[in-house]
Amino acid sequence: MLMGDAKLKHTSGGSAAHEVHHSRIGDRIRDGETVAEFCARIESEGLPMADALDAIGLEIAAGRLDVEWATRSEELKIAVENGPDAKSLCKKSPHLWNVLAYEREWKTYPEYNDFLDKKSPVHNKKKFEWEIYESLLGGELSGLAPGSRVLDVGAGVGRAAVELAKRGAEVTLVDASPRALKAAWRHLAEADARDFDLVWADAERLDFIETDSMDAALAIEVFCYLGDPEKALREAVRCVRPGGWVAFSVEARRGAMAADPYLRPPANRLRARVNKLLIEDEIYVKYFSRRELKAMAADAGLESFRIEGCHFVADGIFNWAAGERDYARSGSRKRIHGFERFLRNSPLAQFARAWFAVGRVR
Ligand SMILES: C[S@@+](CC[C@H](N)C(=O)[O-])C[C@H]1O[C@@H](n2cnc3c(N)ncnc32)[C@H](O)[C@@H]1O
Secondary structure: OHHHHOEEEEOOOOOHHHHHHOOOOHHHOOOOOEHHHHHHHHHHOOOOHHHHHHHHHHHHHOOOEEEEOOOOOHHHHHHHHOOOOHHHHHHHOOOHHHHHHHHHHHHHOHHHHOOOOOOOOOHHHHHHHHHHHHHHOHHHHHOOOOOOEEEEEOOOOOHHHHHHHHOOOEEEEEEOOHHHHHHHHHHHHHOOOOOEEEEEOOOOOOOOOOOOOEEEEEEEOOHHHOOOHHHHHHHHHHHEEEEEEEEEEEEEHHHHHHHOHHHOOOHHHHHHHHHHHHOOOOOOOOOEOHHHHHHHHHHHOEEEEEEEEEOOOOOOOOHHHOOHHHHHOHHHHHHHHHHHHHHHOOHHHHHOOEEEEEEEEO
16 A cells, blocks of 8 residues: 555535545544554454545545645655745756646646546547547457556556556556646545555656566656656566556657647747746657657567557647547547547558557566
């Protein structure tokens, strides 16, 4: 239970919509005690720890409980808390600008960040994207036996983790954002998931996870925002046993340029200069070519590696072809999936907005 050292605290909030979840075990959580302390107390009364964990999840889902994670990276803590040291730290480690910007987004646009919430304006689009990944991962997902251990690196609000948990996997979610982790806990609890761990940590430093201890790992839309994506991939591969799979997706260079004229020279240079003056903490993104990904995977020890283009519609050059309302309707969503498949197998594949990659650990 990696989140054992996370501290619990009641909030004054709470939503009537979740009243049905209200649990009597949850009432016994004491402010300031850790998850491990609460679970031990409930177990000493003869109740299973799973019930205690369930109760915490339900209290979070009801908006009655806050969680304060112990950090595994002092740098992340500074970036997330946005203290006076954050900017100088970000200048040294530019990928921390992303952590800082993402925290700011949580304050300004929580409804966009917490897109698993059905009220989010991008809920259906984000679910559509997961369906793309799900279809690309078809064989790997169907091969996961119940109880398989899956690492979700940069798990966000739990888009993949909730689906994996529904398939019976035990998921360890790692993310740089405690706000995202708390949202993920809520969504996992709402999906009745039980076996999961949530860790506030840096994707490049997973030393708290034992070598070969996972059956699979995912890092969806994460490595392109890191300082050292190669290191993060090596870390994910290290955690997975030989024969297990590692899947990830990143931004694709050519597709990004095709979709966004401001990423092409000379506009990109102008934009970089203006940004430096105005918004220091603009998202810091790395774009990849297929060749770079292949080399990165071979170097990390992956074999039977395959790369597919995706997001031609959701974020790519055909973005105008569909909107949130189209993603909401199953009939039109089916047609958009068909269009994605067509593009993936056409010469336009080179303009994929993202690359999806998966390989087996040697
Ligand atoms: C675009 S979101 C993708 C989230 C999730 N994988 C999904 O597909 O919905 C990127 C995620 O990476 C996380 N992240 C960014 N930098 C990170 C780092 N250095 N270590 C761990 N997570 C990081 C962010 O907090 C965010 O949740």
